[in-house]
Amino acid sequence: MTVTTKGPLPTEPYDVTVVGAGVVGSAIARELAGHHRLRVALVEASGDVGDGTSKANTAILHTGFDAVPGSLESRLVREGQRLLAAYAAESGIPVEPVGALLVAWDDEQLAALPGLLKKAEANAYNDARIIGADEVRSREPHLGEGALGALDVPGESIICPWTTTLAYATQAVRGGVDLHLNCEVEKVGSWESPPPPPPPSDSASDSDPASSGGSDCHELTTPRGAVRTRYLINAAGLHADVLDRRFLGHGAFTVTPRRGQLIVFDKLARDLVRHILLPVPTALGKGVLVAPTVYGNVLLGPTAEELDDKRATGTTEEGLAGLRAKGRRILPSLLDEEVTAVYAGLRAATEHDDYQIHSSPEARYITVGGIRSTGLTASMAIAEYVVGLLADAAGPDLDLTVAGDLDPVGMPNLGEAFPRPYQRADLIATDSAYGSIICHCERVTRGEIRDALISTVPPGSLEGLRRRTRARGGRCQGFYCGAAVRELFDGWGESGAAC
DSSP states (O other): OEEESSSOOOOSOEEEEEEOOSHHHHHHHHHHHTSTTSOEEEEOSSSSTTOSGGGSSOOEEOOOTTSOTTSHHHHHHHHHHHHHHHHHHHHTOOEEOOOEEEEEOSHHHHHHHHHHHHHHHHTTOOOOEEEEHHHHHHHOTTOOTTOOEEEEETTOEEEOHHHHHHHHHHHHHHTTOEEEOSOOOOEEEEEEOOOOOOOOGGGGGGOOGGGSSOOEEEEEEETTEEEEEEEEEEOOGGGHHHIIIIIHOOOSOOOEEEEEEEEEEOGGGGGGOSSEEEEOOBTTBOOOEEEEOTTSOEEEEOOOEEOSOTTOOOOOHHHHHHHHHHHHHHOGGGGGSOEEEEEEEEEEEOSSSSOEEEEEGGGTEEEEEOOOTTHHHHHHHHHHHHHHHHHHHHGGGSOOSOOOOOOOOOOOOOOTTSOOGGGOHHHHHHOGGGGOEEETTTTEEHHHHHHHHTSSSOOSSHHHHHHHHOTTOSTTTTTTTHHHHHHHHHHHHHHSOOO
16 A cells, blocks of 8 residues: 655556556556456556646546447446546545536527437436427527527536545545656566565475466566556557557557646636536537536536647637637637636547447556546446456456455545535534635635645645645635645655644
């Protein structure tokens, strides 16, 4: 049960190593943690969990109504939605079942609604229905003029993606997984452990010649040294194809980063929208959505830009202008509200229409690639599926027959629909730090910051602290609280007791 960010790595081989501590990799590590006899590592190139695609998405808990029927994605999203909804309720991850409307703005989009309804039914989602323009207007009174109808999908929800990844990683580490951060995999090779010393001469007749050799392992070269592992699971997200092709010789898919730029509007805009407003897919693409967030803001986006650079997470003037133009038609009043932030995320798009999850038993290796925006919803089901593949590939070589229970986790609430610490007199009476507000935009208290800094998987940066507490994430973006937050962050790192 360790989290390391620097220094040498253990020399003893692991049974299983997962590369990539995004929402999917962390979910897989959590699933493996239930098998207590295994020695498991979770290796991440960044200094924090969930620091890539997982931190910059539209934060929707999908029903899978619009997945390709019969696909692996459709199955795992459907199963994952059920698993994650239950896990969120148990662990304190904020979820709001606001429902979604796919609004038709022209005759082509209106004509597409019956086909989308049939697709939902083919995906075993039977609660969707087509509604007329009058009902659309009554349910979304601030919607722009010209809506002709919509597909109502009541099961769609909004969720906190930051807390989800952190909950998985926390439970994995507490369950015995070693989390190694700042460990970008630069090379993969083989390593054979030295054979054990020969037995005494008088017992040589009892030795098994077949077991006298060393154990062949994958050896992952990282800036912090080598990680040796018997089995390897590649959940490297945007870089999963690189790990396949360059290091292991596989080339089943190519990841083309698809940038999605988004605009975050101030909390005063929250009353303008009641549902997730989804676009109707057409031959020209899916378009952009307007959605509330569990933090009380409103999102507009994303764009869909095919890029070559897997690190191009910056926003552009052209992209944001395009979003504003589309947002003005969907929800005109939204454009009159203050913008809190803009950001961009990269999705791991491939040339295939389905997840790319492949097992190579002879190589003791599993690829988990092409996990697009539905990966958050499907994460727990993906983890179960991958561990099942691992059990089939390893057979008796790994003890995956019985999984023990993991201790439950209770995550700090970041959602506005549930009581926050500053609103809870019981907490404040017990510990006055929960009544001392540091970030006034987001109402983040000294107690919450302290708890994050001493947690099982503590933040390694101010951005990591923001994802755990929302500090510096409000209207002023840290202009007023930034110095105080940094003082607490730096002071805790130096003394261990500054908060």
